[in-house]
Amino acid sequence: MPEAVNLAEKLALFTEHWSPKIVTTYNDNDIMVVKFDGEFPMHNHPETDDFFLVLDGHITIETEDGNVDLRPGELYVVPRGVMHRPIAHGEAKVLLIEPQGAPNSGDPATAATKVRI
Amino acid sequence: MPEAVNLAEKLALFTEHWSPKIVTTYNDNDIMVVKFDGEFPMHNHPETDDFFLVLDGHITIETEDGNVDLRPGELYVVPRGVMHRPIAHGEAKVLLIEPQGAPNSGDPATAATKVRI
Numbered sequence: 001m002p003e004a005v006n007l008a009e010k011l012a013l014f015t016e017h018w019s020p021k022i023v024t025t026y027n028d029n030d031i032m033v034v035k036f037d038g039e040f041p042m043h044n045h046p047e048t049d050d051f052f053l054v055l056d057g058h059i060t061i062e063t064e065d066g067n068v069d070l071r072p073g074e075l076y077v078v079p080r081g082v083m084h085r086p087i088a089h090g091e092a093k094v095l096l097i098e099p100q101g102a103p104n105s106g107d108p109a110t111a112a113t114k115v116r117i
Numbered sequence: 118m119p120e121a122v123n124l125a126e127k128l129a130l131f132t133e134h135w136s137p138k139i140v141t142t143y144n145d146n147d148i149m150v151v152k153f154d155g156e157f158p159m160h161n162h163p164e165t166d167d168f169f170l171v172l173d174g175h176i177t178i179e180t181e182d183g184n185v186d187l188r189p190g191e192l193y194v195v196p197r198g199v200m201h202r203p204i205a206h207g208e209a210k211v212l213l214i215e216p217q218g219a220p221n222s223g224d225p226a227t228a229a230t231k232v233r234i
Contacts (some may be wrong), residue, residue: 073123
């Protein structure tokens with residue numbers, strides 16, 4: 001039977017920050033929820049765009065092309081190859097989309113392990 | 118300069134139903150907002166999964182594998198090739214993701230033209 005993914009229920013299952021959790025897949029992409037708090041390191045993804053939709057809270061994505069402020073119901077797609085760093089002003093809850101296997105830090109050596117919940 | 122996509126602002130720009138509007142792209146996919154009302158024809162997409170995230174309202178996606186009910190903050194990805202039909206119970210606002218050029222009805226002959234807003 002098909003089952004809805006309730007994003008708030010998924011977000012209630014964990015407390016860690018910067019640790020994306022896979023909730024479903026779309027073609028070859030992971031659909032993930034993540035909790036941000038504070039600053040993530042500057043990085044890029046040479047092979048893929050990077051999708052951010054804020055569900056709760058307030059983030060700024062600093063990029064080499066300028067900064068973008070996102071609040072709930074706002075999204076931004078960082079183009080592939082563009083250096084960027086998300087910063088959360090307090091805890092923020094975000095829907096992320098990245099290709100399956102893409103390191104969230106841009107570098108497999110420092111990437112979080114993405115677990116399905 | 119990077120610019121946030123505010124989904125409520127984009128949805129306020131049009132009134133038609135079943136006419137997806139492109140708000141940005143992610144790799145080779147269109148990120149779209151759409152207003153549903155009533156029933157859409159049963160169809161499938163042999164080449165792609167079909168992503169639905171409800172932003173406002175209440176929909177049911179009838180599929181050949183069973184039905185799934187979605188309310189705000191809930192998403193479902195219809196697997197490629199699975200027959201399905203979204204039904205909105207009153208007007209609903211939905212975030213859709215499909216590959217660029219994919220016909221929303223599964224058939225280019227009956228598909229809505231997707232315009233960027």
